[in-house]
Amino acid sequence: MTTHPVRPSRPGAQNFLPATDSLELLARAAADCRGCELFRDATQTVFGAGPSDAELVLIGEQPGDAEDKQGVPFVGPAGKLLRSALKSAEIDVGRVYLTNAVKHFRWRPAASGPRRLHEKPSQGHVTACRPWLTHELNAIRPKVVVALGAVAAQSILGSKFTLTHSRGQQLDWPADYESLSASALFATIHPSAVLRTPSLERATAMEALIADLAIARQAL
């Protein structure tokens, strides 16, 4: 008799997903997610935050140092800039649901000192974490979704998507997001990209982010 090796289950958040569309229960289950190795070096899962009936969902890349410590998305420097941009675009941040493509902080130690430096999540991490994002979106069914930066946009639109020609335009959902086809999808730059822009051009980059957010607001 031949024996077949047991195939290990595919890694990813789907192994930890409860059968529910309650955001609260999803958040609770995500706290124990071990769908990829990023949980090991992070403090905690940073799930999305905001009203469950939000009409606007903004998706970032992954939590940063401050978010990892506090357990809340967009509370560090990029979050501060994002809140300022939202205000300028006349969007009430209290009515927005903020989340990330990847729910654990990926970092590497600085060459010296205790600082933890942001490291971009790999395609594998984005894929592993995607079930949390799709279930958040399906639980909320917002009118408008804005991906902030290429990592968030590629989580939804695939790894070939580039921001350059598509920012600030309404985008088509891929077939596997059919349940969200009534929502308008946009992509723009990540607030961290504004922070990284050399100071002479930073105001222009900020204005472009605000303009893209204002376009998204008009779709509400």
Ligand code: URA
């Ligand atoms: N950058 C992100 O993409 N998300 C956060 O929550 C914070 C910084």
Ligand code: SF4
């Ligand atoms: Fe799970 Fe996402 Fe954290 Fe990986 S990054 S352990 S998939 S919640």
